[in-house]
Amino acid sequence: MAAASTKAVRFVSKYAALVLQDAEGVWARFERGVLETADAALVKRLRALDADESGVSETTDTPATESAPAKSASKGDWVAWAVHCGAEQAAAEALTRDQLAETFGESTPKE
Numbered sequence: 001m002a003a004a005s006t007k008a009v010r011f012v013s014k015y016a017a018l019v020l021q022d023a024e025g026v027w028a029r030f031e032r033g034v035l036e037t038a039d040a041a042l043v044k045r046l047r048a049l050d051a052d053e054s055g056v057s058e059t060t061d062t063p064a065t066e067s068a069p070a071k072s073a074s075k076g077d078w079v080a081w082a083v084h085c086g087a088e089q090a091a092a093e094a095l096t097r098d099q100l101a102e103t104f105g106e107s108t109p110k111e
Helices: 040-047 075-084 089-094 097-104
Strands: 005-013 018-022 025-030 034-039 056-059
Touching: 005 025, 005 040, 005 075, 025 034, 025 040, 034 040, 040 056, 056 075, 075 089, 075 097
Parallel strands: none
Antiparallel strands: 005 034, 005 056, 018 025
16 A cells, blocks of 8 residues: 655755665665655655754755755755755765855756
8 A cells, every 4th residue: 555645845865865775675765965755654754764863854945946045944955955056965064054055045056
C-alpha cells in the first residue's frame, strides 16, 4: 500500500548530492541539496533525522522561486540558494547567513 500523500514538503541538505539508504535500498535522494516530497512516510522519516548529525533540515521556502530567499530566511535556505546559483556546497556552508545573503542576494540560478 502506498503511503498517504500530503502537501509537498521541502528539505535541504548541507551536501549537494545526498543519498539516504538502508538495507532495503535508497529511500531518499537529494539533488542540488534539495528534496521535495508529498509522501507522508518519507516526510516523517526525514523529520526524525537529527539535523546536526545528518545535515538535513526542513525548509519553508517555496521551491518554484527563481529569486533569492528573504534576508531573514534560515541559513539552510541560503545555502540551498547559493548552491543553486553555482556555489560549492562546502564554501556556502562556511559562510554565515548574512554573508550568504550579501554574496548571493542578487545572484541568479545556474542552468
